[in-house]
Amino acid sequence: MKINGTTVLVTGGASGLGEACVRCFASEGANVAIFDMNSDAGEALAKEIGKQAIFITTDVSDEKNVQASVDATMTAFGSIHGAINCAGIVIPSKVLVKGEPSPMAGFIKTIQVNLLGTMNVIRLASAKMLLNPGNEDGEKGIVINTASIAAFEGQIGQASYTASKAAIVGMTLPIAREFADYGIRVNTIAPGLFETPMMAGLPEKVKASLAQMVPFPKRLGKPSEFALLAKHIMENPVMNGETIRLDSAVRMSGR
Numbered sequence: 001m002k003i004n005g006t007t008v009l010v011t012g013g014a015s016g017l018g019e020a021c022v023r024c025f026a027s028e029g030a031n032v033a034i035f036d037m038n039s040d041a042g043e044a045l046a047k048e049i050g051k052q053a054i055f056i057t058t059d060v061s062d063e064k065n066v067q068a069s070v071d072a073t074m075t076a077f078g079s080i081h082g083a084i085n086c087a088g089i090v091i092p093s094k095v096l097v098k099g100e101p102s103p104m105a106g107f108i109k110t111i112q113v114n115l116l117g118t119m120n121v122i123r124l125a126s127a128k129m130l131l132n133p134g135n136e137d138g139e140k141g142i143v144i145n146t147a148s149i150a151a152f153e154g155q156i157g158q159a160s161y162t163a164s165k166a167a168i169v170g171m172t173l174p175i176a177r178e179f180a181d182y183g184i185r186v187n188t189i190a191p192g193l194f195e196t197p198m199m200a201g202l203p204e205k206v207k208a209s210l211a212q213m214v215p216f217p218k219r220l221g222k223p224s225e226f227a228l229l230a231k232h233i234m235e236n237p238v239m240n241g242e243t244i245r246l247d248s249a250v251r252m253s254g255r
Contacts (some may be wrong), residue, residue, distance in 0.1 A: 001081065001139055003235055004029030008082035008234075009073055011035040011060050013122055014042035016196035017146060018086035020223030025082075026052050028231065033073040033080075033085070035060065035121075060087045060117030063124075070124045079132055082177040083125035084144045084230055085118045088164075090198055092157045105225050107160040114164035118145055120188075122175065129184050142234050145172065147190040149245060153252040165190070169243045176241035185240040187233050192247025194221040215249040 008025045012018035014036035022032045026049045035058035036042045042055035054076050058069040073080055091106035122143055129141030147165040155164030168188055176186035193199070193210050197222065211219050229246055233239050 001135065001142055001237070003231065003234055006081035007031040007033065007073065007079050008084060009033040009035055009070070009079040009080060009121075009125060010084045010086060011058065012085075012087035014038045014045055014055070016086070016198070017191065017194065017223050017226045018084070019045060020048070020227040021086065022053070023082050023228035024224070024231055025084075025234075030082075031077045033069070033076070035066075035069055059229075061112040063120055066120045066124050067119075069129060074128055080128040080141070081132060082142045082144070082234060083121055083129075084146075085121055086146050087117055088114045088146060090158075090161050093160065094157050095159060099195070102237055105164075110160035111120050111164050111167075114161070115167045118168055119171075119213075126174075126179065126182070126184055130182055132242070134183050137237055138183040139185065139237060141185075143179075143184065143186045144230050144233055145174070145188040147188050147243060149190050149192045149250070149252060151190055151243075152245075155252055156255055169186050172243055173241045180240070185233075185237075187239055187241070188243040189224055189226065189229055189233075190243055190245045190247070192221060192245070192250045194223060194226060196223065213252075214247075214251055217248060221246065221248065 008030045010018045010021050013022045013034035032053045034042045034055045039057050045051040046055040056069040058197045059065045063194050091110050093102045093106050132140040134140045145168050147168045150158050151165040151169045156199045172188045179186055
């Protein structure tokens with residue numbers, strides 16, 4: 001699908017991987033709807049981009065909130081061609097803490113945001129994509145999800161995060177098969193170690209140590225490099241039903 005002239009919504013679009021996608025797609029001529037809980041950062045980004053962008057405060061785990069944000073995007077731009085799901089949280093916790101069962105609240109919250117939030121956006125945005133006329137292949141839309149290499153090599157304390165991301169990987173192909181009848185492609189990116197707000201709070205020594213785990217290039221990935229793959233996925237018409245690792249060949253250890 002040609003990006004110029006399309007409308008793309010990006011969850012988690014005010015920072016990190018989502019912000020990089022917003023900037024990339026806007027620079028290619030797309031209208032962008034920034035869905036995020038951080039109103040200060042989101043509004044500042046939309047103002048910087050200009051008339052091609054809008055910001056909508058969105059809690060992806062709230063069905064009614066997502067529906068309202070999707071409707072607002074339609075009102076602003078008249079169509080939705082792409083949905084890029086980057087919103088996500090990490091709440092580290094072992095299953096047993098000092099021999100006692102850990103609370104379920106963190107696990108439930110992670111699933112609500114990462115997994116149910118992704119599904120909320122997929123189903124509500126795709127219903128609007130059906131209204132598009134379709135290109136020469138009959139393509140009407142594209143969904144790009146964000147998983148993680150933790151879906152395959154989750155570390156100790158990442159049970160909730162890994163479960164949420166593994167589920168996103170697992171549902172990619174079934175949804176792509178279902179949406180094939182509608183002309184909507186579905187793909188997932190599983191990033192490795194990237195320079196994101198999740199990493200920003202770590203000490204420099206820890207980040208340097210993580211970078212040394214990466215085979216090549218021996219550094220953390222840049223959000224712009226994630227956006228570059230998202231751009232290719234949208235533009236490559238036969239990329240469908242895939243989960244693509246973007247990780248510089250790193251394989252995570254147990255700890």
